[in-house]
Amino acid sequence: MMAMRYRIALPADYPMEIIERRIAERGHLTDGLPGLGLKAYLYSRAGEDGAAANVYAPFYLWRAxxxxxDFLSGPGFAALCGSFGRPVVESAVAWFGEWKNDVAEARHAAVEKLLLPAGEGMDVLRAAQEGWRESLWNGDGELAVAAAFDPASWTxxxxxxxxxxxxxxxxxxRELYRVGRVSLG
Incomplete structure (x- = not known):
């Protein structure tokens, strides 16, 4: 499984209703997308819900x-690039990505990006993330959790x-977002 995300920073006066409308009108296009596990349509409004800026930041979990x-080479991503320019796409190898059947009810997201300690073995780091998942997963609040690492930047x-x-x-x-929609592959 691969994690992928891009973050499009928008001007402070950008009407975020445009992003909400885009998600509402086009979000269904990724339902059933081959190779997709989950896509969370994330966005933030500056000053709301702890967000520092207006941002559109989809997060993907790819099964293959x-x-x-194919998505990055296809018409959907080309349309996004036509609207906002080509974003930097971050990808990482997922240790795990899990979601519950009612994940479509998600309304809030948190994304963390942390440096991996150089002195720790990857097996120890992976075990720590498994522990993090277990500490969250058995409660009733989390609808999806994922942890992935980027070996290019060791994050x-x-x-x-x-x-x-x-x-x-x-x-x-930790970046905080609203969830406009969740698509499943």
Whole structure:
């Protein structure tokens, strides 16, 4: 499984209703997309829900790299690039990505990007993320969790989707978003 995301920063005066309308009108186009596990249509409004800026930031979990390849080479991504320019696309190898049957009810997301400690073995880091997942997964709040690592930059990327809002972390490692829609492959 692969995690993929891009983050499009928008001007402070950008009418975020455009993003909400885009998600409402086009979001269904990724339902059933070959190779896709999950796509969360994430966005934030500056000053709301702990967000610092207006941002459109979809997060994908791909079951197969061919699905990711075909999406990035296809008309949907070309349309996004036509509207906003070509974004930097981050990808990472997923240790896990899990979601519950009612994941479409998610309204809030938290995305964390953290440096992996150089002195720790990958087996230890993976076990720590498995523990993180277990600590969240058995409760009733989380609808999806994922952890992935980028071996080019040795960063960890974690995703949480929930019905309830998250608290800002104060350190800036956690980005908070609204969930406009969830598509499943």
């Amino acid at each position: 790299s061919e699905g990711m390849r 960890l990327v974690r995703l949480r989707l929930s019905r309830r809002p998250f608290e800002p972390d104060g350190g800036g490692a």
